[in-house]
Amino acid sequence: MQVILKEDVLNLGYKDDIVTVRDGYGRNYLIPRGMAVIASESAKKVLAESLRQRQHKLAAIKKAAEDLAAKLEGVTLSLKAKTSKFGVIFGSVTSIQLAEALQEKGFEIDRKSIYLKNPVKEVGNYECQLRLHKEVQVSIPFEVLSENYQELEIKKEEIVEAAPAIEAAPEVTETPDATTEA
Numbered sequence: 001m002q003v004i005l006k007e008d009v010l011n012l013g014y015k016d017d018i019v020t021v022r023d024g025y026g027r028n029y030l031i032p033r034g035m036a037v038i039a040s041e042s043a044k045k046v047l048a049e050s051l052r053q054r055q056h057k058l059a060a061i062k063k064a065a066e067d068l069a070a071k072l073e074g075v076t077l078s079l080k081a082k083t084s085k086f087g088v089i090f091g092s093v094t095s096i097q098l099a100e101a102l103q104e105k106g107f108e109i110d111r112k113s114i115y116l117k118n119p120v121k122e123v124g125n126y127e128c129q130l131r132l133h134k135e136v137q138v139s140i141p142f143e144v145l146s147e148n149y150q151e152l153e154i155k156k157e158e159i160v161e162a163a164p165a166i167e168a169a170p171e172v173t174e175t176p177d178a179t180t181e182a
Contacts, residue, residue: 001026002039004047009035014134016047065133068107072130077101077142083123093120093144098128101142120144 001023005013009030013019018039021030030036037043051058079101081089095114102109115129123144130138 003030003036004039004043005030005036007035008134016051018044018047062133062135065136068132069130069136069138072107072138072140075102075105075107075140077105077140078145079142080145080147081123083146083148087123087146089121089123089144091121093126095128098140098142102140 002018002020003026005015005017005019008014012021021036026036026038031038077098079093079097081091081093083089093116095111095116098114098116099109099111109130109132113131115131116126117129120126123146125141125143127139127141130140132138
């Protein structure tokens with residue numbers, strides 16, 4: 001079944017694309033939710049005419065997305081999250097937190113246009129994709145830090161300092177629980 005998408009659908013297509021989907025997916029999910037319409041001949045003609053009329057507007061939207069992408073090229077984000085003493089995040093970093101961090105830097109980005117490949121569950125450096133337009137995507141690096149970052153650094157230093165002392169310590173052998181009287 002062919003449908004015309006009325007909005008962007010992740011892993012399927014962008015608004016005004018004509019895509020082929022399975023009948024059940026189209027009739028039971030896309031069409032009832034208003035995400036698509038059946039691609040009949042008349043609907044295709046209407047789409048072609050509206051695209052022709054909107055071509056100038058779409059070019060302006062793409063240009064704005066390219067300008068925003070150019071501004072975002074050098075941007076790096078730093079997020080703080082609550083972590084365990086081993087650097088594992090309680091929960092995960094989401095696109096909502098990334099959108100808020102971008103907003104603090106002065107960029108209004110919809111959280112739905114931020115794509116994370118894998119869930120972020122540990123402290124470290126990562127990248128996310130911003131889909132600003134169907135032809136314009138930007139990769140933004142971000143770093144996840146612990147809210148108790150200083151404490152983790154101190155603990156890491158203590159472990160590194162204690163490591164030689166642990167290796168040099170004599171090996172302790174276990175003795176039976178029998179008590180000896182002297």
